[in-house]
Amino acid sequence: MINSYPISPSSSSPIPFNQTEEKYKVLIQQSLSAFFLTIPDGTILETNDAAIKMFGYSAEEFMTVTRQDIIDHTDSNVPEALNERDKYGVVKIETTGIKKNGKKFPVEIFSILFTNTEGEIRSSTLVTDITEPHRLRELERIEKRVLEINARTNSKIETTLSYYLKEIEKIHPGMICSVLQLRGNSLYNWSSPSLPKNYSKAIEGVIIANNTGSCGTAAYKKEKVIVADIENDIRWANYKEYALKEGLRSCWSFPVINSKNDVLGTFAIYYKEIKTPSKEEEKTIERAKNILVVILENKMSEELLKTSVESYKYLFNNNPASIIIWDIDDLRVVEVNETAIELYGYSREEFLQLTVLNIYPAEEQAVFAELINHAKDNGLIKKTMKWHHITKSGTKVIMEISSHSITYNGKKAVLALGNNVTEKVLLENSLMEERKIRQQQITDAVITGQEKERVEIGQELHDNINQILATTKLYLEYALTQKKFRHKLVNESKILTEKAMMEIRKLSNSLLPPSLQEIGLLEALNDLVKNIKTVNSLKIxxxxxxxxxxSLNKKLKLTIFRIIQEQLNNIIKHAHAKHAKISITQKDGQVCLRIEDDGVGFDTNQRRTGVGIKNIISRSEVNNGKVSIQSKPGEGCIIAVCFTAD
Known part of the structure; x- marks a missing residue:
């Protein structure tokens, strides 16, 4: 930057210098800026202590130094500024100064031409070190640029960090910057554009703990760690070989802590020399830490939000339930997912032209309107109901809809999650019908069984007991008229009466064995088997x-007894078997009984007309039992029934 100042509108001649020598010397010696008295070609005639301190030359050395030795003439602004000074007599410029050790630094130069008392043209030049203002301006420029980059929605955090670190390195030559991210209890490279790749790889995943290098320790303690000499610092005992191999001699690390006091990562500074931070570097680092917190928190929140939005979109579009969002005021569909598009047959564009009423049949719209009014009046809707919906093709489907009030794009809306339960409802109806039919079959079987028992009881009473009682009656009537045979006839009548009583007892036991109530299931079964063996050749x-x-209740005991009794009767009457086996086992909370015989068997696929097997199945189902029947013609039969023991 060059500023030139004309001396007068009509003259460009040198300015006369009329100050006394004493006041002149006091002025230049007290100045904080470097002062040079030179001739126009740049030869230095006189300087002050500030110049000696700023550039590193002694007063004697300055007398042999040229302008090119202390000012960078590769800057094109320098020759231009000299021409401006020759034209206007004064100039101000920002350029680069060069110290005796070769180090360059930003300076501001103010130079003016004048004529001394001898009439000689001289120049008076003040040089100000503007390193700090320049650094601050550069930092402000970089920070502004970084925040602009970070604000872009498509920018990557690694790109932003890389740019920022490189710019900081330009402000402090020799500085190597690195940012590590804390994930779990380990640090991973986030951005280290100038750090040797082998070194970055070697420290990848370092665990945060005390004495784990500068970064691991800083993240662990939540405080800065300054290591001026890596080779001789105990905190680098396990890592110094990696650093020294790449020429890294010092490392300062600063934890990057967010507003919640959580460590996000570390900001590290490396130098290839033993070094502690200067005041200027500390100021840069402090500003950088604050900017890094802003960058990282902002970008991480953005990425978290982006991830959440992407997750929402994925869950929304890939949800197995159809989702329709509609505006509660005008009922227009504002969003649908892929499941809804596939189910209803409309494209997304077609769906967004519909109102939610378009998918409801006319007969249900009145009820639906009540729901809408309720939502408008109460400001809240959270209901699950079954509705009929109409697809694009006109097919009517049964939907189970869960409706929820939401705010969508700043407007009140309803999110409706729907499951197509058409097949489920039809299946439930079919099962209900089957249950009705099955229940009817069970009822029929019970009635048939009862009728059969009544017939058998009637036959038993008529053909057996009635005949015995009729004979007894004849004997007694004859005894009344025949004294000679009276005693014998009464005795015979007594015997017949006892026989009738025995037959009635047997008939009673077949209906409800007294032993089941008095002595239990097993004893009743033993009595049953014993009675059958008495009158039948079947070996059981x-x-x-x-x-x-x-552990069995009375109802289940009676069911087991009746099933065994029924099947033994079936075997005796129909199977023509010689052997039968009955077993009852109990395991894992289940009671299973198995009845098998070596009789003629039957085809299980053929429709059975008898009530015996039906009775067994009915009794089992009433008690939630499962029946298995295995049989083939000529191979006997196996019936297995399992119950859950109460």
Whole structure:
């Protein structure tokens, strides 16, 4: 930057210098800026202590130094500024100064031409070190640029960090910057554009703990860690070989802590020399830490929001339930997911032209309107109901809809999640119908069984007991008229009466065995088997010695008794079997009984007209039992029934 100042509108001649020598010397010696008295070609005639301190030359050395030695003439602004000074007599410029050790630094130069008392043209030049103002301006420029980059929605955090770190390195030559991210209990490279790749790889995933290098320790303690000499610092004992191999000699690390006091990562500064931070570097680092917190928090929140939005979109579009969002005021559909598009047959564009009423049949719209009014009046809707919906093709489907009040794009809306339960409802209706039919079959079987029992009881009473009682009646009537045979006839009548009583007792036991109520299931079964063996040649083997009936209720005991009784009757009447085996087992909360015989068997696929097997199945189902029947013609039969023991 060059500023030139004309001396007068009509003259460009040098300015006369009329100050006394004493006041002149006091002025230049007290100045904080470097002062040079030179001739126009740049030869230095006189300087002050500030110049000696600023550039590193002694007063004697300055007498042999040229203008090119202390000012960077590769800057094109320098020759232009000299021409301006020759033209106007004064100039101000910002350029680069050069110290004796070769280090360059930003300076501001103010130079003016004048004529001394001898009439010689001289120049008076003040040089100000503007490193700090320049650094602050550069930092402000960089920070502004970084925040602009970070604000872009498509910018990557790694790109932003890389740019920022490189710019900081330009302000402080020799500085190597690195930012590590804390994930879990380990640090991972976020951005280290100038750090040797091998070194970055070697420290990747370092665990945060005390004495784990500068960064691991800083993140662990939540405080800055300044290591001026890596080789001789105990905190680098396990990592110094990696750093020294790449020429890294010092490392300062600062934890980056967010507003919640959580460590996001570390900001590290490396130098290839043993070094502690200067005041200027500390100021840069402090500003950088604050900017990094802003960058990282902002970008991480943005990425978290982006991830949340993407997750929402994924869950929304890939949800197995159809989702329709509609405006509660005008009822227009404002959003749908892929499941709804596939189910209803409309494209997304077509759907967004509909109102939600378009998918409801006319007969249900009145009820639906009540729901809408309720939502408008109360400002809240959260209901699950079954509705009929109409697809684009006109097909009517049954939908289970869960409706929820939401705010969508700043407006009140309803989110409706729907599951197509058409097949489920039809299946439930079918099962209900089947249950009705099954219940009717069970009822029919019970009635048929009862009728059969009544017929058998009637036959038994008529053909057996009635005949015995009729004979008894004849004997008694004859005894009344025949004294000679009276005693014998009464005795015969007594015997017949006892026989009738025995037959009635047997008939009673077949209906409800008294032993089941008095002595239990197993004893009643033993009596049943014993009675059958008495009058039938069927050989029956029983296996229920290890069965404990105490856990069974009375109803289940009676069911088991009746099933065994029914099947034994079936075997005797129809199977023509020689052997039968009955077993009862108990395991894992289930009671299973198995009845098998070596009779003629039957085809299980053929429709059965008898009520015996039906009765067994009916009794089992009433008690939630499962029946298995295995049989083939000529191969006997196996019936297995399992109940859950209460």
């Amino acid at each position: 083997i029983t296996d229920w010695d290890n069965f404990l009936e105490v």
